[in-house]
Amino acid sequence: MIYREAGQFKASYAADSAIFPIRQDRIGIAIILALAFVVVPLTATPYLFSAILIPFLILSLAALGLNILTGYAGQVSLGTAAFMAVGAFASYNFMLRVPNMPILLAFVGGGLMAAFVGILFGLPSLRIRGFYLAVATLAAQFFILWVLTKVGWITNYSSSGVITAQRVVILGYPFSTPAAKYLLVLSIVAVMALAAKNMARGNVGRSWMAVRDMDVAAEVIGIRLMRAKLLAFAVSSFYCGVAGALYAYAYLGTVEPEAYSLDLSFRILFMVIVGGVGSVLGSFLGSAFITLLPVLLSVSVRFLDASLDLHIAESTISNLELMVFGGLIIFFLIVEPHGLARLWQIAKEKLRLWPFPH
Amino acid sequence: MSFFFEVLIGGLLSGIMYSLVALGFVLIYKASGVFNYAQGALVFFAALTFVGLLELKLPFWLALPATLAVMIVLAVVIERVILRPLVNQPQITLFMATIGLSFFIEGLAQMMWGANVRGLDLGLQDEPIQWISDTTGMNISKFDLAAAGVAAVLVAVLAIFFNRTRIGRALRAVADDHQAALAVGIPLRQIWTIVWGVAGAVALVAGLLWGARNGVQYALTFVALKALPVLILGGFESVPGAIVGGLIIGASEKLAEVYIGPYVGGGIEGWFPYVLALVFLLVRPEGLFGEKIIRRI
């Protein structure tokens, strides 16, 4: 009932291919944006910003990047964190070596550098596919991190390998409070998500999906495979690079290789699986799920511990987290392989009728 | 010159250790078409369970079959909970399920037995064999040689199993096409339970050897990651390929570290096998022993 589309006629192709063609969706997104941009900054605590909202947004961006590569273009990648690292370190070097470099431009530069590296490591995809490509991306993950650790010039010969990120100052205004950082990250992520959605519904998105579904047929209708695949790697790595830069500048405060480990690559992959492969919404849903899960878990375990006096050890909690993660991945793959995004779609379908039975 | 051979042989022998882990992968892939990312976790779990049982004062010759039994139970559970609901799903879905499985098993193992590093004594010392070092000046470890022997026996047994027995043939049929195998009456569920059980046993052997060498610790799970380049070189479906691939990876890794490492600051063992595999893939996408994939349109 709530979600009925009856009476909403689209009189032009523009209206039909709009991102939110249904009025209820438009209202919904307006509410969410209002909440995100206005209500949250005024009401949330610094802890909420720094520990939950900011990493959620940044990793959504990275998940978006991985989704472009794996979800839309069908090229499996286990090296997401490495491309994020490239973005972070490149931005750092831009800020360090270019006088009066605007930080937003440094982020873009980081993204471009990551895109370039992404194209390099994407070249094998022209010959290799499936699992083999996944293993090749592991090569990227290990090799890139090794380079970032060993090559002194990149870390400005820092002895500890951990560099403090420069302060974020845009047009003279310092973004130092958690709320300010949150707004900055939110704006960047919102714009890039919009761009991703536009690409997905345009010709480039269709070309990617064609390559994913049947690349031989895609070739026959005139799509250039090399161009499509390398473009996917480039755009995806750009997104991951910007996410990596934000991860360093707006979340960690430091630029270090260890933060971009294989573990992070897997976390982002899980976000894409749980959220829904090939879906912009799915990237956000998956990121929210994976970011919130450890928090929820430790809160509830601590609560049980306190109320039932169980004396549960710290290590047990982290092991439990591993088990729950693993179990949930399996659960999702069995029950709904298309992830939370599909569950959301099904819910909307049900809402067309609810509360009526049929 | 003898130094070169020492490094080479050391590398070859450590390569055998990788092959042992890769064998588990090959078994499961050959028989069910599933790429089991959780093989490393199984190695870790097996080793940890064995050591845990020893700490509970179980004698060695009881702990071994007990651990084997645990691995078989695990195989049954995995078949029931993961493989059955996901039958006929695309390969990538099953692969991601095994990633989830690996996380689960790692958490479970550490929760059951704790996360302390433990040593494992199999009665073999990691010492150079006296008469070899006396005659040729090379240090070759007793332990490594014994491990190579074990691996050789294991490979021979598995090769006979796959190629000469009826069950082996059934396994190969299942790997090719689940539906077709079902259609000719091959009991899929039993087959899978058997295969994962055997893979569990292989994981146990690998776990014991690796654990004795490096200590039983969480880092054992990363050995599985090293097995991936081995599989790429050897092909995912070939038992001899896993051995040859392991030898190549082991040898090249050590040689690269010793001869190229000093010029670039060391630590290249971490990525060298992967880059090697990558280069190899570009030249021969299906591996040394793999079958060429022909796609018809």
Place this chain on the structure above:
Amino acid sequence: MATGARRIGETILKLEDISLSFGGVKALTDISFDVREHEVRAIIGPNGAGKSSMLNVINGVYRPQRGAITFRGGVRRDMNTHDAAAHGIARTFQNIALFKSMSVLDNVMTGRNLKMKASFLEQALWIGRARREEYEQREKVEAVIDFLEIQHIRKTPVGRLPYGLQKRVELARALAAEPTLLLLDEPMAGMNVEEKQDMCRFILDVNEQYGTTIVLIEHDMGVVMDISDRVVVLDYGKKIGDGTPEEVRADRAVIDAYLGVAH
């Protein structure tokens, strides 16, 4: 008997001494024939004769070891798929090569990808040229959808459609490219009588209204006799007949091949 409302023009495609082998297997041996503009040319023959391979050679999926292809005057040793598409050759496949997860509309839109020039950056920003192109091409695609009467399923994911409709969608995708030469690989396979009649009507309409030259592989002899202007007969990778449907039907070698006389 083909309808006579079009004028059949000059040779648009010429194949000379095409030989193709895979490893030791000879798929095609010294095949030569031509196709004239605006005609409907059928390729027939028993299973395994090499018909699909022939089509694959024409649009560049396979490269022949020997022989030359001349398309619209340009001589090529072989054709690559991108060039073929760019020069106006489109095709459908025996086993349906649609993009299963995408909707009908999106699948047909991919057929127009060569006409869309906006860069990915313009598409990301959804401005100017990218936006205009998307709507312009959508209009063209809707025309094709109307023509093949699949409006009611335009938003359905293709994987969910029954076989007959999938074949129609594949035809739509090929037509969306506005091809000069259309290659159809068993377009009526697996269809019942009604569906076949519909498909025949569509094919003839395409040929008459747009003047598209058509080369089709087909097993149904009734269809072949009815709609084609000329026929090529293949058997074991060699050409054993070439002419009008009546000529070919009466040819001794062709009859023998179909009846399985040892040769």
